[in-house]
Amino acid sequence: MTTRLRLDTGRRPDGTPVLTAAGEIDMSNAGEFTAAVAGAVPASGRLVVDLTAVEYLDSAGLITLFTHAERIHLVAPALLGPVLTVSGLTELTTVDIA
Amino acid sequence: MSAEHTESPGRLFPGKGEMARRVRDYPWAASPVGDPASWPESMRTALRICLTSRFPMIVWWAPDLRFAYNDAYLPLLGTKHPALARPGAEVWGDIWHIVGPMLESVLETGEATWSEDLLLPMDRHGYWEETYWTYSYSPIHDDCGTVRGAFTAVNETTERVVGERRLAALQDLGAQAGTARTVGEACGLVAAALERASADVPYAAVHLRSPDTGGLVLAASSPAGADPVPLPGGPGGWPLEEVLRTGRAATVGDLAARFGELPGGSWGRPPAEAVVLPLPGETGAEPVGVIVLAASAGRALDEAYRTFLDLVAQHTAALVNGAVAYQVQQHRAEELAELDRAKTAFFSNISHEFRTPLTLIMGPLEELRAELSGFDEHVREQVEVIHRNGLRMGRLVTTLLDFSRIEAGRMQARYEPVDLSVFTAELASVFRSAVERAGLAFEVDCPPLPQPVHLDRGMWEKVVLNLLSNALKFTFDGAIRVALGTEDGQAVLRVSDTGTGIAAEEMPRLFERFHRIPNVRSRSEEGSGIGLALVQELVGLHGGTITADSVEGAGTVFTVRLPFGHAHLPADRLAEPGPAAVSATAEPFVQEALRWLPRPSAAQEPPEGPPWAGRHPQEGDGGPDGAAQDGTARDGGARQGARVLVADDNADMREYLARLLEPRYRVTAVPDGLAALAEARLGRTDLVVSDVMMPGMGGLELVAALRADPRTAGIPVLLLSARAGEEASIEGLEAGADDYLVKPFSAQDLLARVRTNLELARVRNHHAGWRAAMVASLQEGFFVCDSDGAVVEINTAFTDILGYGPEGLPYPPQYPWWPAPSVDPEAHERAGEAYAQLMGDRRGSFTVPVLHRDGHRIWVAATFSTVEDPETGEQMRVGTVRDVTAERFAAQREAALTAMSVRLSQASSVPDAVRAALDALGGLWHTRSVLAVTWRGGGGEPAVTGPDGGLRWQDLPEQRRRAVEALRGHPPLHPAASEDPAGLGVTLDHPEGLLSLWLEPDPARPFGDEDPTLLGLLAGHLGQALRRAHQTDQQREVALTLQRAILGPDRLPSGFAVRYEPATRPLEVGGDWYDTVELPDGRIGIVVGDCVGRGLSAATVMGQLRSACRALLLQASGPAETLTSLDRFAALVPGALCTTVFCGILDPGSGRLVYSSAGHPPGILAHPDGRTELLEGGRSTPLAVRPGHPRPEAERTVPARSTLLLYTDGLVERRRRPLTAGVDQAAAAVGGGRGAPLEELAVRLMERLAPEGGYDDDVAFLLYRHPGPLEVSFPAESGRLAQVRGALREWLARCDLPPRQAQGVLVAAGEACANAIEHGHRDHPGQQVRLTATATADGLRLTVADSGRWKTPDPGSNAHRGRGLTLMRALMQQVTIDTGDGGTTVDMQTRIGR
Known part of the structure; x- marks a missing residue:
C-alpha cells in the first residue's frame, strides 16, 4: 500500500506548465513525484509545482524539489512553510505560500 | 415465520469453538428444550452471546433448568462435561441444594442474584474440592416479559480466595517475628498461627533437634496436643530423621494407612497428603529441626500449595532461629554484666569485711599479750598462735585490698628513686634466718646498680618477700639465690631456687589469680593463690615484667625486669626519696615462713609489732631502759619508742633536749611552732615538748592550734619556759598545755614529766585510740567537718575513695574534689547544693558526682548528722561516704538500656535502627563523635553512618579509620578502647555482615571503667533490634507483595500511573485501593476507594468491593449506577459501611470523564498552565449509608496535557491540619510536576507529601495524563x-x-x-x-x-x-x-x- 497522492499536469492561462499534487509525499511515493516533476519541467521557463493540496512532505519529496530548484516555482500551503524554510529550499527557488 | 427463523444453526450459533459446534450439532428438536426456532429471540441471543464470549457463561432453560455453556466454562465443569441440555439438578447434584433454589427464585421473581466468592464444595476432578465462585443469575425474558430462562456469568475465584487466605496465613506467621524470647515460645506462636490457618494447614507438628541428645523432640503441634500415632502394621511414622539428615523435603501420600484419620482442619475431611520439610538453621548451619505440614483434602497439593508450605516452613525456621539467637545474645550480655558485677562486689567487699573483725581481734589481743607476760608459758604459747595467725590473715586481707585497689585504680603508689641493691639486700636479709633455719643455702648477690630505680617501697617489699616466701615454701634442699644486675638497660632481679619446680602444663596459669598448682610437695598447704598474681600486678605498675622458668624437680627462676628512670611512671606519683627502712610489712611474711619450719627455740623469734598500729604508736611503745620505771613491760629499742616532738628556736637547747630523750624515745626536733604544728598534723607525734618563746608561732599559740585540730587535740604538750611564776604557768595551762616546766630544769625532772604525761595520755587516749582504730577500720569513708564546713578529719577508706589523704587536712570548701564549674557545670551545681544541705540540715544524706584526685569521676553517697563538740560546743558535722559509682552505673546502665530499647522499638528499618542507636549513644555519653560502620559480606567499601546521615569512608581521618578497622579484630560484643584517637568501639552482627560502633568522648568526660561493659550491653541490644528491624523489612516486602497481589490490575491502560503504600508504623496493609477496568467500548473505568479500618479485615472488605465494583462497571451504564449497585452490595458485606469511592468512566480518546463520588475526597485536575481545579461534582454519601438512593453524576472533559490525580485520604490527611490544606498541598504538588513524566511525578508525589516518619495511614493514588502515550x-x-x-x-x-x-x-x-x-x-x-x-x-x-x-x-x-x-x-x-x-x-x- 502506498501513500495517497494525486498528480495532475496542466497549463496556466499564460501557458506556464503546472503540476498539481494532492495528498502526501513520502519515501513510498517520492519516485512517482520525481518522475512527474521531471516529465513536466519545460525545456525553457519554469514549472509551477502546486502543493496547495499536499498535507505532508518530507525529505524524500524535498530532494526532487532541490534537484529542479532552478526550474520550478512552488506554490505551497502555510502548513508546509516550516519544512520548506528549514530545509533551505525557499532560498533556492520562488515559493508562494497560498 | 420470518426468514430469520429459518436460518441454519450455523448462522444462528456461529463460532469455531467446541461448544459452538456441539450446540449446532445437537438434536434440539428431539430434546425437551425444542428446536431453536421455537425459542424466544432473547434465548437465542443469550445463547449466541454465551457461545461467543470468552467469559465462562451458562444459559438455562425454564422450567427444568437444562443448560448450555461455552468453551470458557469447560475447565469449571471438569469431568461433568459433556452435559449440554441436561437438567442442572442431575449434573450439579452435589451443589444443587445451594444453586437450585437461587435459580428457581430467578425464574419465579425475575430478579437477578449476585453471589461473591461463594464456597461450593465440588467433586469435579475425582475428589471433594474446595472451590469459590462469583456469579450472577439474571433472568431472560421473552417479548411478553415472561421469564423463559436464566443467564449466568461465572467467575471461578478459587485461586484468588485461597491465594489471599494463604498470604494472610503467611503474614500472620510473619507477624510473630521478634516477639518470642525462647524457642518454646516461638514454637507455640507458630502452632497458634497455624491453628488459625487450619483451612490450609489442617495438621502441623514442629520437631526440633534437642540440644542435649541431638535427637528430634516434638516441640509444638496444631491443633494443640495432636500427636498421631503410627498404626500397628502400617508403613510407619513420619520420615523425620530422613528429612533432617538429607535436608530435603519429603511428601507422605499414604496418611490414612500410616495414621488413620488426621485432623481435617476447617475443611473437615481428613488430609490425604502431607509434606515433611527441614527447618533450615541460620545461614549455612544444619537444620534445627523438621516440620510436618498436612495439606488440606480440599485442595490438590500442587506447585502453589507446595510453595506455600515451603514458605510456612521458612517462616517457622526464621522464628525458631530468631528465638535461638535472642537467647544466645541475651545470655552473653547477662554473663558479661554478671561477671563484672561479681568481680567488683567481691573485691570491694571482702577485704573491708575482714578488716573490721580483724581489728577487733588484734587490738584486744595486743593488750592480752602484754598483760600475759608473767603468765604460764602454755597460755602464752596459745596466745602467740592466735597472734601469728591474726598476722597471717591480716597479710591476706592486705593483699586482697591491694588487688581491689589496683582493680579500682586506687592504688596509692609513690615512686621514689631507690638504691635497689641496698634495699633488695635489706629485704632479703629479713628472710635469712628463716632460710638458714630450713637448712638451705641463701645466696644474696646484689652489686650496686649504675643508677637508682623508681619504686614504691611498699610494693617492692611485697614483690621480693612474696618471691622469697614462695621459694622457701617449695624448696627442701639446696639453695635459694637472690641476684640483682643490669641487662639491656633494665634492672633485673632473679630469685631462683632448687625446689620442686613447676610442671610445664601449669606454667601458663602460674600468674593467674586464685590459681593454685595442685599436688605439689610444699612446706605448707596454706595459700590463697594470689601471691604471684599480686607480684605480677605490682611489677606491672612499675612498668616492669616478670617471667618464670622452671624445670620440674630441679627448680624455678623468677625474673623481674624494671626500667630505669621514671618516664614510664605517672608524673603525679613521683616523690622525693624518703627514709630507707624495711617496714612492718615484712614481719608477717617471715612469721608465716618460720611457722613452716621446725622450731628450735622461742628465744630466736624475731620481735613482733602490730603492723596496723603504725600511726598510733601510743599503744604498746616504751623504752627498754625505762621499762622498770614505767612499770610497763615493753620491749624494743628506741625505734619502737614513743615519738616526741621537740620545738625550740635555740639550737643548743634543741640538741640537749634531743640528747636527753633519744635513748628512750624517737625524737624529732624543729625550730619553731609552725614546723611543730605541721609535724604534729602528720599524726606521728605522741608528745610535744615546746619552748614558749619562739619566733613565728610561740608555744602558747602552738598549744591553741593543736587543740583546735581534732587530729592533734589529744597530743599532750609540755611547755618549757624561762618565765617563772604562777601566772605564767597558769597561762600556759589555760591555753591547754598538759604540763609546764620552768627553765632551768633537771634532766631527771624532764624525763619524769615526759614519762608521766605519756602514760597519762596513753590512759586518756586509750578511748581516742580505739575510736581512731574503729574509724580507720570502717568500711565506709568517714569525715568530720567543723562549723565552717572544712573537712578536718578523714579515715583511710575516705582516702581510698577520693584519693585525698590526711596530709592535706583541713580541706576547706570548696573542696578539691568538687568538679570545676568550667568542666562540668551541672555536677558543680549539684556539689554546691549538697554542701548547702550538709551545712543547713541537722542530718541527711545526698548523692553527688565528685572527682577523684587522679581525675576520674566517681559518685559518692554521703550520710551526715550534727554533733556538738563536748569541749568547745562547736557544731560539727560527722558523716560517712560510700562509693556508689558502680550502683550508679548499674542504674544508669538500666536507664540507658531502657532508653535505647524505646528508641530502637520505634525504628522500622535497619538503617533507622542504626541511626536511633547512634542518637542514643551520642546522647548517653555526650560524645564528640559517634559513627557506625557497616562491613558488608561481599567486601567493598564499608558504609559509614553518622548521627546526621551518611558519610564516606575515605573522608574519615586516617587514624579514625585505623581505629575502626581494628575493632573488627575483636570478637562481636567485646568492646575495645583505643588511645589515639581516644575512643571506644565495639563490633556486632549486622544482617548484611558486621557493624562497628565507634565513640570518641568529650575530652572533659573521658570514658570510665564501666563504659566498655555498658557499650557491650547496648551493642547486644542493638544487635537484637537490627535482627528485628531486618525481619520488619522483610515483612514489609511481604505485606506490599500481598497488597499488590490483591490489588490489580496487572497491566495498566496507557497514560496511567498508580501507587500503593501501606502505613509505615505500625506496618499494616489497609483498605485503600485503585483499579482500572477496560470496558468493551474502549472506555476505561477508574476506581479509587478507601475502606474503613486497617489490617487484613479491611483488606478483605477491600478485595470484595473491588471485585464487585469491577463486575458492576462492566454491567452498569455509568458511574452513578455502578455506585448505586455497589451500595446494595456493600450493605451485605460486614465492614463495608462508609467506604468512600471515586468511580469514573473515561473516554481516552476525547478525555471525557463521567464520574460519581461516594464521599471520596475530590479529584485534582492540573491544567497545562499550572492552574488546578477540584472535581467536586457528583458527590454523595459514602457506601451503604443510604442504599437504594440514586446517586448524582458529573462530567468533566480532561483537557489536553492536563493531569488528573485521584487518591485516598492517607495522601492528604494529617493530624492537626484541615483536610483542605492537605488537598491544596497535593494540588500544588501535581501542578508543580505537570511537566514531569507520569511515573516520575508519581515518585515525586509520594516523597513530597510524605509526613516525617512515613505515612501513618495507607495511601493509594492514581494519575492520568491526557492523552495517554x-x-x-x-x-x-x-x-x-x-x-x-x-x-x-x-x-x-x-x-x-x-x-x-x-x-x-x-x-x-x-x-x-x-x-x-x-x-x-x-x-x-x-x-x-x-x-x-x-x-x-x-x-x-x-x-x-x-x-x-x-x-x-x-x-x-x-x-x-x-x-x-x-x-x-x-x-x-x-x-x-x-x-x-x-x-x-x-x-x-x-x-x-x-
Whole structure:
C-alpha cells in the first residue's frame, strides 16, 4: 500500500506548465513525484509545482524539489512553510505560500 | 415465520469453538428444550452471546433448568462435561441444594442474584474440592416479559480466595517475628498461627533437634496436643530423621494407612497428603529441626500449595532461629554484666569485711599479750598462735585490698628513686634466718646498680618477700639465690631456687589469680593463690615484667625486669626519696615462713609489732631502759619508742633536749611552732615538748592550734619556759598545755614529766585510740567537718575513695574534689547544693558526682548528722561516704538500656535502627563523635553512618579509620578502647555482615571503667533490634507483595500511573485501593476507594468491593449506577459501611470523564498552565449509608496535557491540619510536576507529601495524563508510513498542538521512521519499528526505535538522508541518536508553544 497522492499536469492561462499534487509525499511515493516533476519541467521557463493540496512532505519529496530548484516555482500551503524554510529550499527557488 | 427463523444453526450459533459446534450439532428438536426456532429471540441471543464470549457463561432453560455453556466454562465443569441440555439438578447434584433454589427464585421473581466468592464444595476432578465462585443469575425474558430462562456469568475465584487466605496465613506467621524470647515460645506462636490457618494447614507438628541428645523432640503441634500415632502394621511414622539428615523435603501420600484419620482442619475431611520439610538453621548451619505440614483434602497439593508450605516452613525456621539467637545474645550480655558485677562486689567487699573483725581481734589481743607476760608459758604459747595467725590473715586481707585497689585504680603508689641493691639486700636479709633455719643455702648477690630505680617501697617489699616466701615454701634442699644486675638497660632481679619446680602444663596459669598448682610437695598447704598474681600486678605498675622458668624437680627462676628512670611512671606519683627502712610489712611474711619450719627455740623469734598500729604508736611503745620505771613491760629499742616532738628556736637547747630523750624515745626536733604544728598534723607525734618563746608561732599559740585540730587535740604538750611564776604557768595551762616546766630544769625532772604525761595520755587516749582504730577500720569513708564546713578529719577508706589523704587536712570548701564549674557545670551545681544541705540540715544524706584526685569521676553517697563538740560546743558535722559509682552505673546502665530499647522499638528499618542507636549513644555519653560502620559480606567499601546521615569512608581521618578497622579484630560484643584517637568501639552482627560502633568522648568526660561493659550491653541490644528491624523489612516486602497481589490490575491502560503504600508504623496493609477496568467500548473505568479500618479485615472488605465494583462497571451504564449497585452490595458485606469511592468512566480518546463520588475526597485536575481545579461534582454519601438512593453524576472533559490525580485520604490527611490544606498541598504538588513524566511525578508525589516518619495511614493514588502515550509498532516497509502518520496526526490533535508545530513533529517523526525503514530493509527486512510519543504539560517526546544501524549522514552519496537529519534537528529542540548492537533509537523532544 502506498501513500495517497494525486498528480495532475496542466497549463496556466499564460501557458506556464503546472503540476498539481494532492495528498502526501513520502519515501513510498517520492519516485512517482520525481518522475512527474521531471516529465513536466519545460525545456525553457519554469514549472509551477502546486502543493496547495499536499498535507505532508518530507525529505524524500524535498530532494526532487532541490534537484529542479532552478526550474520550478512552488506554490505551497502555510502548513508546509516550516519544512520548506528549514530545509533551505525557499532560498533556492520562488515559493508562494497560498 | 420470518426468514430469520429459518436460518441454519450455523448462522444462528456461529463460532469455531467446541461448544459452538456441539450446540449446532445437537438434536434440539428431539430434546425437551425444542428446536431453536421455537425459542424466544432473547434465548437465542443469550445463547449466541454465551457461545461467543470468552467469559465462562451458562444459559438455562425454564422450567427444568437444562443448560448450555461455552468453551470458557469447560475447565469449571471438569469431568461433568459433556452435559449440554441436561437438567442442572442431575449434573450439579452435589451443589444443587445451594444453586437450585437461587435459580428457581430467578425464574419465579425475575430478579437477578449476585453471589461473591461463594464456597461450593465440588467433586469435579475425582475428589471433594474446595472451590469459590462469583456469579450472577439474571433472568431472560421473552417479548411478553415472561421469564423463559436464566443467564449466568461465572467467575471461578478459587485461586484468588485461597491465594489471599494463604498470604494472610503467611503474614500472620510473619507477624510473630521478634516477639518470642525462647524457642518454646516461638514454637507455640507458630502452632497458634497455624491453628488459625487450619483451612490450609489442617495438621502441623514442629520437631526440633534437642540440644542435649541431638535427637528430634516434638516441640509444638496444631491443633494443640495432636500427636498421631503410627498404626500397628502400617508403613510407619513420619520420615523425620530422613528429612533432617538429607535436608530435603519429603511428601507422605499414604496418611490414612500410616495414621488413620488426621485432623481435617476447617475443611473437615481428613488430609490425604502431607509434606515433611527441614527447618533450615541460620545461614549455612544444619537444620534445627523438621516440620510436618498436612495439606488440606480440599485442595490438590500442587506447585502453589507446595510453595506455600515451603514458605510456612521458612517462616517457622526464621522464628525458631530468631528465638535461638535472642537467647544466645541475651545470655552473653547477662554473663558479661554478671561477671563484672561479681568481680567488683567481691573485691570491694571482702577485704573491708575482714578488716573490721580483724581489728577487733588484734587490738584486744595486743593488750592480752602484754598483760600475759608473767603468765604460764602454755597460755602464752596459745596466745602467740592466735597472734601469728591474726598476722597471717591480716597479710591476706592486705593483699586482697591491694588487688581491689589496683582493680579500682586506687592504688596509692609513690615512686621514689631507690638504691635497689641496698634495699633488695635489706629485704632479703629479713628472710635469712628463716632460710638458714630450713637448712638451705641463701645466696644474696646484689652489686650496686649504675643508677637508682623508681619504686614504691611498699610494693617492692611485697614483690621480693612474696618471691622469697614462695621459694622457701617449695624448696627442701639446696639453695635459694637472690641476684640483682643490669641487662639491656633494665634492672633485673632473679630469685631462683632448687625446689620442686613447676610442671610445664601449669606454667601458663602460674600468674593467674586464685590459681593454685595442685599436688605439689610444699612446706605448707596454706595459700590463697594470689601471691604471684599480686607480684605480677605490682611489677606491672612499675612498668616492669616478670617471667618464670622452671624445670620440674630441679627448680624455678623468677625474673623481674624494671626500667630505669621514671618516664614510664605517672608524673603525679613521683616523690622525693624518703627514709630507707624495711617496714612492718615484712614481719608477717617471715612469721608465716618460720611457722613452716621446725622450731628450735622461742628465744630466736624475731620481735613482733602490730603492723596496723603504725600511726598510733601510743599503744604498746616504751623504752627498754625505762621499762622498770614505767612499770610497763615493753620491749624494743628506741625505734619502737614513743615519738616526741621537740620545738625550740635555740639550737643548743634543741640538741640537749634531743640528747636527753633519744635513748628512750624517737625524737624529732624543729625550730619553731609552725614546723611543730605541721609535724604534729602528720599524726606521728605522741608528745610535744615546746619552748614558749619562739619566733613565728610561740608555744602558747602552738598549744591553741593543736587543740583546735581534732587530729592533734589529744597530743599532750609540755611547755618549757624561762618565765617563772604562777601566772605564767597558769597561762600556759589555760591555753591547754598538759604540763609546764620552768627553765632551768633537771634532766631527771624532764624525763619524769615526759614519762608521766605519756602514760597519762596513753590512759586518756586509750578511748581516742580505739575510736581512731574503729574509724580507720570502717568500711565506709568517714569525715568530720567543723562549723565552717572544712573537712578536718578523714579515715583511710575516705582516702581510698577520693584519693585525698590526711596530709592535706583541713580541706576547706570548696573542696578539691568538687568538679570545676568550667568542666562540668551541672555536677558543680549539684556539689554546691549538697554542701548547702550538709551545712543547713541537722542530718541527711545526698548523692553527688565528685572527682577523684587522679581525675576520674566517681559518685559518692554521703550520710551526715550534727554533733556538738563536748569541749568547745562547736557544731560539727560527722558523716560517712560510700562509693556508689558502680550502683550508679548499674542504674544508669538500666536507664540507658531502657532508653535505647524505646528508641530502637520505634525504628522500622535497619538503617533507622542504626541511626536511633547512634542518637542514643551520642546522647548517653555526650560524645564528640559517634559513627557506625557497616562491613558488608561481599567486601567493598564499608558504609559509614553518622548521627546526621551518611558519610564516606575515605573522608574519615586516617587514624579514625585505623581505629575502626581494628575493632573488627575483636570478637562481636567485646568492646575495645583505643588511645589515639581516644575512643571506644565495639563490633556486632549486622544482617548484611558486621557493624562497628565507634565513640570518641568529650575530652572533659573521658570514658570510665564501666563504659566498655555498658557499650557491650547496648551493642547486644542493638544487635537484637537490627535482627528485628531486618525481619520488619522483610515483612514489609511481604505485606506490599500481598497488597499488590490483591490489588490489580496487572497491566495498566496507557497514560496511567498508580501507587500503593501501606502505613509505615505500625506496618499494616489497609483498605485503600485503585483499579482500572477496560470496558468493551474502549472506555476505561477508574476506581479509587478507601475502606474503613486497617489490617487484613479491611483488606478483605477491600478485595470484595473491588471485585464487585469491577463486575458492576462492566454491567452498569455509568458511574452513578455502578455506585448505586455497589451500595446494595456493600450493605451485605460486614465492614463495608462508609467506604468512600471515586468511580469514573473515561473516554481516552476525547478525555471525557463521567464520574460519581461516594464521599471520596475530590479529584485534582492540573491544567497545562499550572492552574488546578477540584472535581467536586457528583458527590454523595459514602457506601451503604443510604442504599437504594440514586446517586448524582458529573462530567468533566480532561483537557489536553492536563493531569488528573485521584487518591485516598492517607495522601492528604494529617493530624492537626484541615483536610483542605492537605488537598491544596497535593494540588500544588501535581501542578508543580505537570511537566514531569507520569511515573516520575508519581515518585515525586509520594516523597513530597510524605509526613516525617512515613505515612501513618495507607495511601493509594492514581494519575492520568491526557492523552495517554501513543505506541505504534509497524513492519519496516515504506507503505506503512501513511498509516503511522495518520495515527500520530490524530494523537497530536488530541494533544492540542498548534497545527504548524504538529506538522513539524510529523515531519521529524516521518524522517526518523524513514531512516528506520531504510535500516530495516538493508539488514533485517520485515523488522519491526516502534514509535512512541508521550506528552507532558509543556513538552513532547518521541522515540523511534529499530533494530538496524544508523546510517552516518553522508551528503555526497545520499544527500536527502542527511537532509532528513537536518530537518529533525531543525524541527525538534533536542535530538539524540543512540546506535547500539540492538538497533538505533532516535529520541526527540520539543517544548510546546502557543
